[in-house]
Amino acid sequence: MRALASKIVGSDSSPLVTRRRNWFFFVLFAVVFVVVASQGCDKGVKPPVHSLKDLNKPRLVVGGEEGTLSFRRAQEAFPLAEVRPFADGDELLVALKEGSIDAVAYDRPYLDYYAAVDPDYFVLPDFVGKGFISVGAPQSQRELMKRVNEFIEIYRSELSYDEMCNNWNGAFKPVESSSPSAYQDMYERWFKAYGTRLPVIPEPENPINPGRPYVIGVATDNAPAGFQDEDGDASGFEIEFVKRLALFLNAEVTIISDEYDNLFPELMDEKLDLALGMLDRTPDRESLVLFSESYIDSPAAVMILQNRYSYEPVASVSYAGAGAALTVEDMTFVQRMKRSFEKTFIVDNRWKLFVDGLTNTIYITVVATVLGTLMAFVQCYMRRSKRTWLRYPAQIYIAIMQGTPILVILLVLYYVVFTRLKISGELVAAIALGLNFAAYAGEQMRTGVDGIDKGLLEAARALGFGRFDVFRKVIFPIACRRIMPVYKGEFISLLKSTSIVGYVAIQDLTKASDIVRGRTYEAFFPLIATALIYLITAHMLASGFAYLEYRLNPVTRRRRAKGEVSV
Amino acid sequence: MSPDAPIRSMIEVKGLCKTFNGVHVLRNLDATINKGEIVSIVGPSGAGKSTFLRCLNLLETPDDGHIYVDGVDVDKMDVRKLRMKMGMVFQQFNLFPHLSALENIMLAPTSLRKTPKAEAKEQALELLDKVGLSGKAWAFPWELSGGQQQRVAIARTLAMNPEIILFDEPTSALDPTMVNEVLGVIRSLADEAGMTMAIVTHEMRFAREVSDRVFYMDQGVVYEEGSPEQIFDRPKRDRTRAFIRRVDTVRFEINEDDFDFYRFDAQLDDFAMKHLLEPERRQLLIDVCEELFDNFFFTFVHQLSFALGITEKREVELRFTYGGPEVNPMVDDSGASLFARAIIKKNASEVDFERVGDENVLELVIPNVKTV
Ligand SMILES: Nc1ncnc2c1ncn2[C@@H]1O[C@H](COP(=O)(O)OP(=O)(O)OP(=O)(O)O)[C@@H](O)[C@H]1O
Numbered sequence: 011m012r013a014l015a016s017k018i019v020g021s022d023s024s025p026l027v028t029r030r031r032n033w034f035f036f037v038l039f040a041v042v043f044v045v046v047a048s049q050g051c052d053k054g055v056k057p058p059v060h061s062l063k064d065l066n067k068p069r070l071v072v073g074g075e076e077g078t079l080s081f082r083r084a085q086e087a088f089p090l091a092e093v094r095p096f097a098d099g100d101e102l103l104v105a106l107k108e109g110s111i112d113a114v115a116y117d118r119p120y121l122d123y124y125a126a127v128d129p130d131y132f133v134l135p136d137f138v139g140k141g142f143i144s145v146g147a148p149q150s151q152r153e154l155m156k157r158v159n160e161f162i163e164i165y166r167s168e169l170s171y172d173e174m175c176n177n178w179n180g181a182f183k184p185v186e187s188s189s190p191s192a193y194q195d196m197y198e199r200w201f202k203a204y205g206t207r208l209p210v211i212p213e214p215e216n217p218i219n220p221g222r223p224y225v226i227g228v229a230t231d232n233a234p235a236g237f238q239d240e241d242g243d244a245s246g247f248e249i250e251f252v253k254r255l256a257l258f259l260n261a262e263v264t265i266i267s268d269e270y271d272n273l274f275p276e277l278m279d280e281k282l283d284l285a286l287g288m289l290d291r292t293p294d295r296e297s298l299v300l301f302s303e304s305y306i307d308s309p310a311a312v313m314i315l316q317n318r319y320s321y322e323p324v325a326s327v328s329y330a331g332a333g334a335a336l337t338v339e340d341m342t343f344v345q346r347m348k349r350s351f352e353k354t355f356i357v358d359n360r361w362k363l364f365v366d367g368l369t370n371t372i373y374i375t376v377v378a379t380v381l382g383t384l385m386a387f388v389q390c391y392m393r394r395s396k397r398t399w400l401r402y403p404a405q406i407y408i409a410i411m412q413g414t415p416i417l418v419i420l421l422v423l424y425y426v427v428f429t430r431l432k433i434s435g436e437l438v439a440a441i442a443l444g445l446n447f448a449a450y451a452g453e454q455m456r457t458g459v460d461g462i463d464k465g466l467l468e469a470a471r472a473l474g475f476g477r478f479d480v481f482r483k484v485i486f487p488i489a490c491r492r493i494m495p496v497y498k499g500e501f502i503s504l505l506k507s508t509s510i511v512g513y514v515a516i517q518d519l520t521k522a523s524d525i526v527r528g529r530t531y532e533a534f535f536p537l538i539a540t541a542l543i544y545l546i547t548a549h550m551l552a553s554g555f556a557y558l559e560y561r562l563n564p565v566t567r568r569r570r571a572k573g574e575v576s577v
Numbered sequence: 578m579s580p581d582a583p584i585r586s587m588i589e590v591k592g593l594c595k596t597f598n599g600v601h602v603l604r605n606l607d608a609t610i611n612k613g614e615i616v617s618i619v620g621p622s623g624a625g626k627s628t629f630l631r632c633l634n635l636l637e638t639p640d641d642g643h644i645y646v647d648g649v650d651v652d653k654m655d656v657r658k659l660r661m662k663m664g665m666v667f668q669q670f671n672l673f674p675h676l677s678a679l680e681n682i683m684l685a686p687t688s689l690r691k692t693p694k695a696e697a698k699e700q701a702l703e704l705l706d707k708v709g710l711s712g713k714a715w716a717f718p719w720e721l722s723g724g725q726q727q728r729v730a731i732a733r734t735l736a737m738n739p740e741i742i743l744f745d746e747p748t749s750a751l752d753p754t755m756v757n758e759v760l761g762v763i764r765s766l767a768d769e770a771g772m773t774m775a776i777v778t779h780e781m782r783f784a785r786e787v788s789d790r791v792f793y794m795d796q797g798v799v800y801e802e803g804s805p806e807q808i809f810d811r812p813k814r815d816r817t818r819a820f821i822r823r824v825d826t827v828r829f830e831i832n833e834d835d836f837d838f839y840r841f842d843a844q845l846d847d848f849a850m851k852h853l854l855e856p857e858r859r860q861l862l863i864d865v866c867e868e869l870f871d872n873f874f875f876t877f878v879h880q881l882s883f884a885l886g887i888t889e890k891r892e893v894e895l896r897f898t899y900g901g902p903e904v905n906p907m908v909d910d911s912g913a914s915l916f917a918r919a920i921i922k923k924n925a926s927e928v929d930f931e932r933v934g935d936e937n938v939l940e941l942v943i944p945n946v947k948t949v
């Protein structure tokens with residue numbers, strides 16, 4: 011009891027010190043922020059692009075679709091720029107429009123198509139690298155594949171339609187076109203002229219395989235290579251290709267309107283004889299299925315916004331600073347700092363991102379603490395119970411929570427447990443962090459409660475207190491004081507661990523700094539500012555706890571009471 | 578108590594039994610405490626005195642038997658009502674560390690009796706005054722001496738206006754200098770008419786002065802009871818007499834698994850030192866124990882309890898209590914106790930073996946060499 015006493019007396023003066031320090035930090039930050047906010051705006055003009063080499067610069071961002079050949083090609087071609095992976099093509103286009111990336115690296119045919127659809131886009135003429143778009147077939151279809159390759163060779167040759175028509179039963183019957191080769195004609199129509207319809211192509215008259223058609227899967231979620239037209243019929247470049255191939259083979263075919271993701275599994279199960287879907291021929295895949303020669307030129311190319319395109323070669327990158335146009339190299343340190351500050355906080359009202367992020371962070375922290383504390387009570391009760399069936403589940407729960415990374419718990423809750431329920435990501439994050447918090451805080455509560463002298467509980471019972479009153483009047487107040495310091499620590503580490511919620515698409519403070527970092531192409535200010543905001547928030551919340559500790563200190567109560575008692 | 582008031586029993590205990598892990602601590606205990614009576618309970622360590630008190634307010638659940646408080650079977654009473662009627666003061670004070678002296682006293686009345694705060698505070702201040710601590714209302718337990726803490730604890734118990742107070746060795750944890758201030762408070766309570774008190778104590782002089790009756794407890798029963806004069810001056814039974822003669826005792830719970838002979842040796846030595854035992858008898862004690870433990874007891878039990886006492890005549894008394902089958906080392910023919918038997922026969926003036934329940938009790942007296 012003496013040790014406890016000295017501890018209580020010792021902690022008496024600390025809250026005041028902590029509070030004074032917090033004020034210092036707060037004032038410092040506020041002054042810096044106001045000074046910066048009072049400066050003008052930097053419009054952040056982006057450097058023009060003439061050729062591929064203008065994109066290979068630090069702080070420029072080239073977006074690509076994760077896992078594609080064109081993405082890898084872009085990584086090779088732009089070692090100095092950031093090549094940022096995106097989950098799908100649509101996001102890429104949005105990011106380009108928004109200006110959060112400078113260019114999109116993708117398969118040329120698609121870029122041509124997008125540029126044909128939307129004049130804001132511009133495809134740079136140079137290729138980033140070669141592509142291999144091939145027809146796929148199961149390993150067993152070696153003979154058929156040989157014939158497909160013969161077809162591709164002829165269709166890509168420079169022979170005119172007329173010449174080919176003579177040779178191949180009209181497989182290459184032209185469609186009001188002047189292009190020299192069938193391939194060129196099809197490419198022009200489908201990828202460069204928006205709104206092409208499928209030409210009428212006859213079926214083979216005396217097929218060599220009557221009644222047993224080749225089953226050909228074509229991805230129709232992939233305009234303009236394959237899609238469903240207004241009537242719901244399969245259409246597109248690849249459909250036309252397949253129909254012409256059928257004529258060439260003189261064979262009946264059944265076209266399966268398929269999804270891209272199904273093509274490989276179905277090929278491997280031999281459910282399809284051939285598959286088309288702008289399939290990239292990669293070494294990994296070649297070990298599993300057969301690939302034809304490339305039936306379409308699909309090199310990776312780069313698309314930028316039309317207004318960034320410079321018709322003349324670009325000499326050096328220049329930015330418009332506050333008033334004067336300076337290159338980055340010319341700026342003084344102070345100017346650079348100031349510009350960075352403006353870019354981080356002022357441009358596009360980015361400070362709002364930080365404010366929103368901080369709001370989310372605090373919301374998640376508070377909800378997680380409340381939930382976690384309630385669960386910690388329950389867990390503490392279960393752990394202390396004499397009943398095994400209450401004790402064991404709690405023990406298992408603690409083992410799981412303490413042995414699993416919090417990020418994994420968050421992902422499991424977000425992608426597995428709560429996928430069906432319509433609850434916000436913030437709440438899922440708060441639950442995940444709360445569960446984790448409970449495991450630790452509950453154990454601390456348990457040791458806090460277990461550490462209470464049994465004699466005190468007996469004294470209370472001997473006075474006539476029931477179980478609940480013993481808890482309320484004796485255990486709880488004593489345990490509270492004992493637990494508070496560790497509980498505070500746990501709370502602060504909860505605040506900090508909210509920085510992982512960006513993984514499940516929540517814009518917290520860390521994510522906000524990520525976004526800003528992505529837009530300004532520099533890390534220093536967003537990260538330092540974020541660290542500072544965390545630090546200040548943690549200190550302010552901690553000082554709240556320190557005040558609570560101070561109030562819970564019985565000596566404080568005596569000092570304040572002056573005769574007034576609180577039992 | 579005025580002589581012509583009808584004597585009514587406040588507490589009546591019949592056939593009380595309590596075991597801990599198969600060890601019988603209370604064996605069929607019968608006792609009666611009358612209304613307004615002050616009863617002191619004395620007896621050797623381990624006799625079950627604390628257990629007896631704790632059974633009365635149901636801090637321990639009896640295994641068997643009946644307890645009537647004010648004529649009502651406690652089994653039929655609300656435990657909390659019973660405890661409000663019967664306060665308890667502990668050896669370790671057990672003040673609530675988060676509350677001041679005043680708040681410690683007020684806590685139960687305000688929470689359990691719903692006494693208004695102002696009233697409770699007034700009463701608490703009166704009680705503090707009564708135990709001589711009116712200046713310490715805002716002191717926290719750690720700021721008080723042991724004696725002061727125990728007096729606050731007594732005031733805390735009084736605040737519930739109990740009809741009975743149980744004291745379990747209220748001065749045993751105190752420095753000798755503080756014993757009297759606490760005894761003084763208890764004595765003044767005893768002088769007030771009406772309060773029924775049961776006091777477990779090792780303070781014989783205090784017990785003699787303050788009590789109406791004395792219980793001598795041994796081996797789980799009230800072994801002898803009577804007026805203080807009867808018990809302290811003319812005890813009828815051997816054990817009582819032996820206990821009263823004893824100046825000091827010490828008790829060891831010995832477990833073969835974690836038995837540390839060096840530590841035990843040192844503790845025996847401390848005891849011998851304290852009572853200025855001659856080196857020969859000190860050595861003899863250690864020899865007897867070593868022989869008996871290693872070559873006899875540990876051959877058939879893991880656990881035993883060993884009590885050592887010194888009497889007014891400076892005799893050393895040894896008492897071994899052990900479970901297992903009935904085996905007396907003095908007649909044991911296994912040969913295990915051969916050497917021990919020889920030493921004992923040569924040195925002990927009294928050897929007494931008794932089977933109590935399922936336990937064996939061996940008592941030896943080693944006389945003062947000078948008088949032999
Ligand atoms: N909760 C318990 N669990 C197990 N054994 C116990 C428990 N309480 C008491 N005992 C045992 O019961 C016996 C009697 O204990 P008790 O405390 O009643 O003796 P006592 O007469 O009060 O002795 P002392 O003078 O040392 O306080 C002892 O052997 C003790 O070890």
Ligand SMILES: [Mg+2]
Pocket residue numbers: 626627628745746
């Ligand atoms: Mg005791």
